[in-house]
Amino acid sequence: YFYHLPQAEREERSELLLHMSKAPKDEAQLIGLLALHDGYFRWCFDEMDGGDHDLQYLAILCAERAGADEFLEEVLLDCEVADVLKIETLRMLYERNEEADVGLVLCHIYRRIRIQPIRIGRKKKKRFVCGYAKIASKFVVINDAYAGKLRRATEAFYKTMEEKNCLDLVNNDDVAACVIFLLSGLKELGSDANAIARAFDADVNAVQKILAVITDSNEEKRNEID
Numbered sequence: 001y002f003y004h005l006p007q008a009e010r011e012e013r014s015e016l017l018l019h020m021s022k023a024p025k026d027e028a029q030l031i032g033l034l035a036l037h038d039g040y041f042r043w044c045f046d047e048m049d050g051g052d053h054d055l056q057y058l059a060i061l062c063a064e065r066a067g068a069d070e071f072l073e074e075v076l077l078d079c080e081v082a083d084v085l086k087i088e089t090l091r092m093l094y095e096r097n098e099e100a101d102v103g104l105v106l107c108h109i110y111r112r113i114r115i116q117p118i119r120i121g122r123k124k125k126k127r128f129v130c131g132y133a134k135i136a137s138k139f140v141v142i143n144d145a146y147a148g149k150l151r152r153a154t155e156a157f158y159k160t161m162e163e164k165n166c167l168d169l170v171n172n173d174d175v176a177a178c179v180i181f182l183l184s185g186l187k188e189l190g191s192d193a194n195a196i197a198r199a200f201d202a203d204v205n206a207v208q209k210i211l212a213v214i215t216d217s218n219e220e221k222r223n224e225i226d
Contacts, residue, residue, distance in 0.1 A: 005043075013040055013043065014055065014058070016031070016035065016040070017035070017040065017044075017055075017058050017059065017062050018058065019031070020032060020035065020062045020065065020066070021058060021061050021062055021065065025065065028062070028065040028066060029065070029066050029067060031066070032062060032063065032065060032066020032067070032068060033066065035062065035066070036063070036066065036068045036071065040059070041059045041062070041063050041068060041071050042071070044056050044058065044059035045059065045075075045078075045081065053082060053084075053085065056081070056082075056085055057085060057088060060072065060075060060085060060088060060089050060092070061092070063075075064089070064092040064093070072089055072092075072093070073102060073103065075089055076089055076090070076102055076103060076104045076105070077103055077104070077105050078105070079105050079108055083106050083107060086104060086105075086106060087106075087137050087138060087141070088137075090102075090104065090113065090137040090141070091133045091134060091137035091138075092133075093115060093137075094115055094129075094132065094133035094136050094137050095129060095130055095133040097117040097118060097129045098115070098117055099114075099115060099116055099117055100114075100115040101113070101114050101115070102115065104141065106141055111141060113140060113141065114147065115136075116147065116151060118132055118151055118154045118155055118158075119155055120154070120155055120158040120159075121158065121162055123162070123167055124167045124168070124170060127170055127171075127172065127173055127176050128154060128157070128158050128170065128176050130173040130176065130177075131154070131170075131173045131174070131175070131176025131177035131178075131179075131180055132150065132151070132154045132176070132177075132180055134173060134174075134177040135150055135177050135180050135181055135184075136150050136151075139181075139186060139188070142188070146184070146186060149184045149185060149186065150180060150184050150186075152184075153180050153183040153184035153185075154180050156183065157176075157179060157180060157183055157214070160213070160214050160217050161210070161213065161214075163217070164213050164216075164217055166210070166213050169206065169209055169210050169213065170206075170210065171203070171206055172202075172203075174200050174201050174202040174203075175200075175202045175203055175206045175207055175210070177200050177202070178196060178197050178200040178202035178207050179207060179210050179211070179214075181196060181200070182196060182207075182211070183214070193207060193208065193211060194207075194208075
């Protein structure tokens with residue numbers, strides 16, 4: 001339980017968390033240990049005038065950077081935490097690209113999520129991992145079977161773009177996420193590539209260029225088999 005903090009102390013805590021979110025990893029981890037010990041992360045969710053989602057998101061961001069996984073697990077299981085914040089927490093865990101097993105309460109229903117890393121090369125790896133994380137964190141919670149589909153689609157997508165020397169066409173996370181969704185076979189957003197690109201805030205032209213490369217590559221492979 002936290003009493004209502006004076007405004008000056010509230011601002012001081014918020015400024016520390018803001019600094020931590022931008023500090024180098026080593027410094028962030030050191031500050032994070034102190035913040036966790038002093039209850040800063042829990043304060044963001046438990047203060048009497050709570051409900052500030054921006055402050056709660058900042059706490060999640062800092063806790064992830066600090067490696068405070070026990071706190072993150074508490075957030076994922078807390079039925080009073082907004083679902084959108086839990087999805088963001090899950091996205092951050094997917095971005096680590098490490099195997100993990102976490103519990104999640106979403107829409108008051110308990111789920112067990114197994115996070116599996118994608119296996120791709122080093123060039124432009126972060127864009128693909130971040131794109132995969134954006135999709136997986138939103139759709140694996142709907143259906144466990146989507147986990148394998150999304151992972152395989154991401155790895156095949158990367159392999160094709162690497163073979164065609166076209167990795168630079170994947171110019172941001174949103175474009176990567178959009179193409180991964182289209183290649184995975186998920187139907188929740190329909191099948192219109194342009195409409196889906198807009199839904200992901202992805203550059204429609206970039207998405208179409210990538211799809212053209214993938215189509216040409218598939219045609220070449222079919223011709224080789226014939």
